[in-house]
Each structure stands twice: as C-alpha cells, then as structure tokens.
Amino acid sequence: MASEIQYRLGIDIGGTFTDFTLVDTENNTAVGVKTPTVPLHPEHGIRNGLELLIRDCGLKPEKLDYFVHGMTIGLNALLQRKGAKLALFVTxxxxxxxxxxxMRLPVPYDFRSRLPEPLVPRSLVFGxxxxxxxxxxxLVPLDIKALDMAAEEALRAGAEGIALCFLHSYENPDHERQAAERLAQKHPGLKLCRSSALWPEIREYERASIAVINLYIQKNVEAYFENLKQVLAEENVAVRPFITQSNGGIMNLDSAAAAPVRTLFSGPAAGVIGAIHEAGRAGEGNLLTFDMGGTSTDISVVLNGEPTYSQSGELAGFPIVIPSIDIESIGAGGGSIAWIDKGGLLKVGPESAGSDPGPACYGKSALPTLTDAFLLCGYLNAARFAAGRQPLDIGRAKSAVRPLAEVFGKEERVLADQMIQISVANMYAELSNIMERKGxxxxxxxxVAYGGGGPVTANFVAEEIHAKDVFVPFRPGTLCAMGALSAAFVYDxxxxxxxxxxxxxxxRERFYKLREEAEKWLESQNAGVTDGMPAAVRYLADARYxxxxxxxxIQITEDMLSGADCSAIEEAFHKQHQSQYGHFERDAEVELVNLRARITARTPELPAMAVAPAETRRAAPGETREIFLKGKSYSAGxxxxxxxxxxxxxxGPAIVEQDDxxxxxxxxxxxxxxxxGNIRIVRDEEGNQ
Structure with a gap:
C-alpha cells in the first residue's frame, strides 16, 4: 500500500555522472550522491552508487521498497547507431x-545538407x-506467401527483428496483426514491432520511423535490464524498478522493455518534473528549467506548473511522435572542450570530454574544458567537488589551458574566464532562438538551475536573457533522481x-473507450504505490483547420462533450489558434485528427524537509576566496x-558550496x-538593502 512505502530510491544515469536520491519518509530525511557513469556498463555505476549509499549512508538494500530509474540506454544506442540489424515490411x-x-533538407538554405541515413538500409525494406x-x-488481401519469402530473405541477410508499417494500418490494423501472427508462428523468438500497436496515427513515415527506432534500441535496453536485475540481486535489492518516460511519467520494467522508445528522453523529463515539484512548493509555476550536465544543457518551459509537451520532436534527424515533455538540448556542458577554429577564434564545445576521460582536472586527460575554466577562475573547491570523491587537480587544469592562453598571449585565468563567457554567449544565442520560436x-x-553545472552557470544566463530570477533547489545536482521519485504514472x-x-x-463514445484503454494500462502496471489515490483522465484532441x-x-472537457453540437470544441480551437498564431478563421472547418485520453496516477507525495529559521538576516561567510569574473578579480564570500x-x-559575489x-x-x-532550503537569486534592486 502507498502508506507503507518508507525507503525510496531514485536514480538517473547521465552522460558524466549517475545520480542517486535516497528518501526515508519515516524519518523525513533525504540524501543525494553522485558517482561517475560507466559508459560501456552503466549498471556498474549503479552498483558503485549502491555501495556508496550502503557504506556512507547506512542503506540496507533489502529495505528498499520503491525504486525509480531514469536512463539513456536507448538514447545512446540511437545516437551512436549501435542498435539491432532490422528489416522493415511495408505495403x-x-x-x-x-x-x-x-523530402525536406535538414537546413533549408544549405543545399549541401543531407537527410540522415535510414536505420534500415533499402536492401532490407520489403514491399x-x-x-x-x-x-x-x-482493398488487397495480405499475400502470405510473399510475406514468408520476405521473412526468409531478411533472416538470411542477418536481420534480428522486423518492423511492420502498412499503409493506413492506424485505421485498420488487421493486416499488420495477421503478418505479426504469421511471423511469430514461423519464426518463434523473432523480434517484431507493429506500428499500429505502438502508435496508431496518420503519416506513414513518422509511424514507420517510430516503429523502427523502437525495435532498433530494444535489444540494448533489454540487455541492460537483464544486467540491472543481476546487479540488484547481487546487492540484495528485491524491489523491481519503475522506469521514467519521456512524457515525465513512469512505467514498469516490462512496459519499458516492450516500448523503449518511450524512454528516449527519460532523464531530462524527470528533471523537469523534479523542477516543477520543488519550485511548486515555493509557489513558482512559470519556469525555464536549466539542467546542465557534463555533456549538454537541457531546457524546458513550464507554464502554470504544467510541463509543455511536444509530438513533433526530432532526435538524430528522425521524428519522434511519441508524446514527450518539450525539451531543447544545447551542446554546452561542464565537459565542453575549448579549441581554436581555422579563423583563429576561441570556441567552446559542442564536443565534450564526458566522464571518461573527462576534464583535465579529473586527472585522466589534457583536454581544456569548461569545468577546468570554473576551477581556474576560483568557482570550484578542488577538495569538495562531488563530495570530495573526485578531487580536482588545478595544476593539470592550468597545463591544459596554457597552450590556448599562449596563442592569445594571455594568462591561464584570463583565458579560462573568456572560455566561460563564450560558453554563456553560445547558450544565450541558442536560448534566443528558442524564445523567439516558442514566443x-x-x-x-x-x-530553475540544476544538474552538476546548472547552479554555477544559471546566474550568467539569467542576467543575459533578463529572466525574473534564478531558483536553485536544495539538492540541484541530483534533482533528476528526485524528479523520478516525484513522477506519476502517465499514459496516452x-x-x-x-x-x-x-x-x-x-x-464522447470514442473518448470513453480511450479512457478504458488508459485505465487498463494503469492496472497492468501493478502500481500498488497509487492505492487509494484516484487517477485523473484528461481528454485531448489534435485539431486543425x-x-x-x-x-x-486542445483540451476537451466533459461540458464540451455534453453539448448539443461541436461548437464549444470549435470555439476552444479558435481560441488556442489565436493564442499561438495571432489569428483564427471562424468560418473555416475544424478537423479533429487524433483523439487522446491521458491518464495520470500520482505517487505518494515526498516529505517536505524544512530548514530552521535564521537568527540574523545576512548570512556570514565561512571564508572568502578570490574569483575572476568578466575580466575582474573579486573577493567572494x-x-x-x-x-x-x-x-x-x-x-553577491558569493559561492555556495555543497556536495553535489x-x-x-x-x-x-x-x-x-x-x-x-532553496535559494532564490534576484537582482540587488529587489530589496537586499
């Protein structure tokens, strides 16, 4: 039952660190730790984190009774093109x-830009x-003989799975179903994916792409799940984890293995949910989430406490039509490498040193990165970084930056400051484009600043874009893991x-059938954690002229469905169109292309952990340190x-240090x-005198 859940563990695997948040609801405590991600064997990073929690925090693994896990396994398989060899059967x-x-150029004004290479070569696409x-x-019956011959040829060519995407199967999936049944009968164990079962929407290319991507990454995800189960068994963790989804919700392990495409943006989405949860407690609902890790920075807009969703996303050049929290990724992180271009200009990123070999100050490389620049400018405490488990070497950071500094005739610290300002300028340029596009x-x-690098960079960015303020949660370095723990079960x-x-x-009848489907999905999750907590269902429609x-x-309410006609629905669409595009056409015919029912079943609320009131208004620094910022030296508390x-x-200027x-x-x-314990950073004119 929900009330019996005491020990909760949230995990998020990032490109550089794997984050852990352990909550004890009975004693009202929470701890967050970070361990380096092991890129080739991410389950080893989880083992390392569990052993760290056992050793330093007194965790008894057998007492864990709730476990939520965000991951990038499928995402990495797609980006690195290390998935399964597939065949695609089409009409x-x-x-x-x-x-x-x-038939569109990726960059409309660049005739040399090219479409991404398909994940399935034409030789393995069968009509x-x-x-x-x-x-x-x-119109034409399914040709079973041709299906059998195509399957034999695909298997001879080494195909490990077959995706099925027949024309108009979203309207009638019978042929895809018949083909899948025949293939399963003739070739037991062969991996199959029906586009109509995964996502029954119009637009054949998008539906084919999502089916192919799902099957392409499935082998990697399933292999990881098996390795994860083994690690958990060896560490005496009996509870099976839930997995975070791209839509900000969670699902069980079996659902994630069957539809791994729903986990592509798993970790970043959990971070947005965590930001909403923490900022919501402080009364903030309009947010720009700023999650800066070692490899990239993910941003998302939250309005009135609700994440914004997208079904027109893109990843590695491929359309992602599965509902996802709308997240934009900027190629700037703590591991971003500084370099000089052919014109002699200093650049930072987008290439990253990641966690292995990592920044020069980690001791494994000579790559000058943004983290090295932070260290040289005095922002970071070399002895406390990652709770002291990753001490930083300032000598190696200087050595890495020195060749660049010599090219420009500057000292290392000045060059490091310029690296930071270039990175901030890159972020501002990217954010400006996003702000203009989204309005x-x-x-x-x-x-909302989180991730390992977010809180050290967000004030720069907020100053550049003239944001209202900066909100830093109490445990920003592990907020994605905390977000996983506060996520609900969500299904469309x-x-x-x-x-x-x-x-x-x-x-109304169609929406009620969709509601039944969504409720059945929730039942299939064995989500005992939601017992006694009612699920909410929202009706939505994809509409157009x-x-x-x-x-x-647009959202469809019960009042709209109880009216005499569709006029209320049409009016809602006109209003939304006016809001987004500045105009509407009242006399034009409104078309509802897709109907949706989104079910949300919330998990038990995490305990609020208050800090004691201050005896004096102005905090006294424990010490001061010289920092170098925008070409000037400051004494920072x-x-x-x-x-x-x-x-x-x-x-300010000030530095607040913590373990994460x-x-x-x-x-x-x-x-x-x-x-x-959250910190809100505001301009001085707003009342610190």
Whole structure:
C-alpha cells in the first residue's frame, strides 16, 4: 500500500555522472550522491552508487521498497547507431519510405545538407502485396506467401527483428496483426514491432520511423535490464524498478522493455518534473528549467506548473511522435572542450570530454574544458567537488589551458574566464532562438538551475536573457533522481479520428473507450504505490483547420462533450489558434485528427524537509576566496549550503558550496534561502538593502 512505502530510491544515469536520491519518509530525511557513469556498463555505476549509499549512508538494500530509474540506454544506442540489424515490411510500392522521408533538407538554405541515413538500409525494406484503404476497407488481401519469402530473405541477410508499417494500418490494423501472427508462428523468438500497436496515427513515415527506432534500441535496453536485475540481486535489492518516460511519467520494467522508445528522453523529463515539484512548493509555476550536465544543457518551459509537451520532436534527424515533455538540448556542458577554429577564434564545445576521460582536472586527460575554466577562475573547491570523491587537480587544469592562453598571449585565468563567457554567449544565442520560436517572455520566468553545472552557470544566463530570477533547489545536482521519485504514472491512449465524428455523442463514445484503454494500462502496471489515490483522465484532441498540414492540441472537457453540437470544441480551437498564431478563421472547418485520453496516477507525495529559521538576516561567510569574473578579480564570500537557514541573505559575489554542485551568485545579485532550503537569486534592486 502507498502508506507503507518508507525507503525510496531514485536514480538517473547521465552522460558524466549517475545520480542517486535516497528518501526515508519515516524519518523525513533525504540524501543525494553522485558517482561517475560507466559508459560501456552503466549498471556498474549503479552498483558503485549502491555501495556508496550502503557504506556512507547506512542503506540496507533489502529495505528498499520503491525504486525509480531514469536512463539513456536507448538514447545512446540511437545516437551512436549501435542498435539491432532490422528489416522493415511495408505495403508494396512504398519501399523508399525511409529514404525519401519528407523530402525536406535538414537546413533549408544549405543545399549541401543531407537527410540522415535510414536505420534500415533499402536492401532490407520489403514491399508486401496488401492494401488497406484510407477508410479502413481491405482493398488487397495480405499475400502470405510473399510475406514468408520476405521473412526468409531478411533472416538470411542477418536481420534480428522486423518492423511492420502498412499503409493506413492506424485505421485498420488487421493486416499488420495477421503478418505479426504469421511471423511469430514461423519464426518463434523473432523480434517484431507493429506500428499500429505502438502508435496508431496518420503519416506513414513518422509511424514507420517510430516503429523502427523502437525495435532498433530494444535489444540494448533489454540487455541492460537483464544486467540491472543481476546487479540488484547481487546487492540484495528485491524491489523491481519503475522506469521514467519521456512524457515525465513512469512505467514498469516490462512496459519499458516492450516500448523503449518511450524512454528516449527519460532523464531530462524527470528533471523537469523534479523542477516543477520543488519550485511548486515555493509557489513558482512559470519556469525555464536549466539542467546542465557534463555533456549538454537541457531546457524546458513550464507554464502554470504544467510541463509543455511536444509530438513533433526530432532526435538524430528522425521524428519522434511519441508524446514527450518539450525539451531543447544545447551542446554546452561542464565537459565542453575549448579549441581554436581555422579563423583563429576561441570556441567552446559542442564536443565534450564526458566522464571518461573527462576534464583535465579529473586527472585522466589534457583536454581544456569548461569545468577546468570554473576551477581556474576560483568557482570550484578542488577538495569538495562531488563530495570530495573526485578531487580536482588545478595544476593539470592550468597545463591544459596554457597552450590556448599562449596563442592569445594571455594568462591561464584570463583565458579560462573568456572560455566561460563564450560558453554563456553560445547558450544565450541558442536560448534566443528558442524564445523567439516558442514566443515566451523570459522576464516572466524563473530559471530553475540544476544538474552538476546548472547552479554555477544559471546566474550568467539569467542576467543575459533578463529572466525574473534564478531558483536553485536544495539538492540541484541530483534533482533528476528526485524528479523520478516525484513522477506519476502517465499514459496516452490515442485514436486516429481520420473520418471525423458525426456528432458529439460519437466523440464522447470514442473518448470513453480511450479512457478504458488508459485505465487498463494503469492496472497492468501493478502500481500498488497509487492505492487509494484516484487517477485523473484528461481528454485531448489534435485539431486543425481543414487543409492545414499540422495540428495543435486542445483540451476537451466533459461540458464540451455534453453539448448539443461541436461548437464549444470549435470555439476552444479558435481560441488556442489565436493564442499561438495571432489569428483564427471562424468560418473555416475544424478537423479533429487524433483523439487522446491521458491518464495520470500520482505517487505518494515526498516529505517536505524544512530548514530552521535564521537568527540574523545576512548570512556570514565561512571564508572568502578570490574569483575572476568578466575580466575582474573579486573577493567572494564562501558559504556552506548545509549551514544556511530560512531567511538568510547571501550578497553577491558569493559561492555556495555543497556536495553535489556549486552555486555562483554574481555581483549585483543576492540569494535568499527559503523555508525548504532553496535559494532564490534576484537582482540587488529587489530589496537586499
């Protein structure tokens, strides 16, 4: 039962570190730790973290009764193109579906830009005689003999799995179902994926891509799950983990193994959920999440406490139509490498040193990275980095930066400061494009800084984009792991409404069937943690004016479905279209392309861990340290995060140190600690006098 859950463990595997958050709900305590990610064997990083928690935090693994895990296994397999060898079966005449894609250049103004190479070569794409019409009627029966011959040829060529994407199978999946049953009968154990079962929507290329990606990464994900189970068994962890999804929800291990494509943005999505949870407690609902790790920085916009979703995402050049939290990735992280381009200009990133070999100050390489620059400028405490488990070598950092400094005739510290400012400028350029494209005003948003590098960089970024303020959660370095623990079960059931609905009654019936499907999915999760907590279902529709190519999503309420006609639904669409595009066409016909039911079952609330009130307003630094910032030297107060009390004010320039990250407060800004230990960083004119 939900009330019996005491020990909860959240884990997130990042490109550089694997983060752990352990919560004891009975004693109202939480600890966060980080261990280096082991790229080739990420389960070893989990073993290392568990042993660290056992040794330093007194964890008894057998007492763990709730375990949520975010991962990048599928994502890495896709990005590195190290997935399974596949065949794709399509309707005869459509063999080039993956090659032609959408016939659009990746960069419209660059005729040399090229579409990504398909994950399935044309030689392994087979056209099968069959045809379903757009209305779902069978036009040509499935040719079983041709299906068998294609399967034999695919297997001789070494195919490990077969994806099925027949024309209009979203409307009538019978042929895909018949083909899958035949293939399973003839070739037991062969991996199969039906596009209509995974995501039954219109647009053949997108549906084929998502089916291929799902099957392509499945072998890697399943192998990892087996290794993970072995590690957990060896460490006496009996509970099976839930896995975080790209939509910010969680699901059980079996669901994740069957549909690993739903986990592609698993870790970043959990971070957004964690940011919403922590900032929501402090009364903030309009956020720009800023998750900076060793390899990249992920950002997302949250409005009124709700994440923004996208179904038109892209990864490695391929469309990702599975509902995901809308997250943009910027190629800048603590491991970003500094270099000189052909024109003699200093550049930082996007190539990263990752966790292995890592920045020069880690002691394994001579690569000058952003983390080395932070160290040389005095922002980082070499002895306390990663709770002292990763001591930093300032001598190696200087040696790595020196060749670049000599080229420009500068001392190492000055060059390091310029590296930081170049990286911030790169982030500002990327953010400006995103802000213009999405149409949000940063002056209304709090920048939520987390990840290992977020709190040391976010104040720079907030100053550049004129954000309202910066919000630093109490445990920012492990917030993605905390977010996994606060995530709900989330599932989208979808119905392709290609033929439209004759009446509100017909729409209502379809939505209620989708609700039943979503509720069955929730039952299948064996989610005992949600016992006694009612699930919520939202109805959504992808709508457009007839003739448009793309849709916008609107919410459908019970009141709309109980009306005499569809006028309330149409009015909601007009209003949403006006909000997003600045105009609407009241006389144009509104088309509902897809209907959805999204079920959300919340897990028990994490305990609020308050800090004691401060006796004095202005916090006293434990020491001072010289830092170099924007070409000037400053004496910065150094504070320990654990010593800050509710109401304490920290005047910038200042550095707040903690085991999982470092918080930098710029001159002209100040930080205020709230009742939960979070730090809000605001401009001085907002009242620190």
């Amino acid at each position: 005869e005449g459509f063999r080039d579906i993956l090659t032609m894609q959408r 099968i005689p069959e045809r379903i019409g757009a209305d779902g009627a069978e 949000f005003d940063p002056r209304e948003l709090s920048v 059931a979808v119905f392709p409404n290609r033929g439209g609905a004759a009446s509100v009654a017909a729409l 007839r003739g448009q190519s793309y849709e916008i999503q 150094i504070f320990s995060r654990e010593s800050l009390k509710s109401g304490n004010l920290i005047a 990250t470092t918080v930098l407060i710029l001159p002209g800004w100040h930080g205020v600690c709230d009742a939960f």
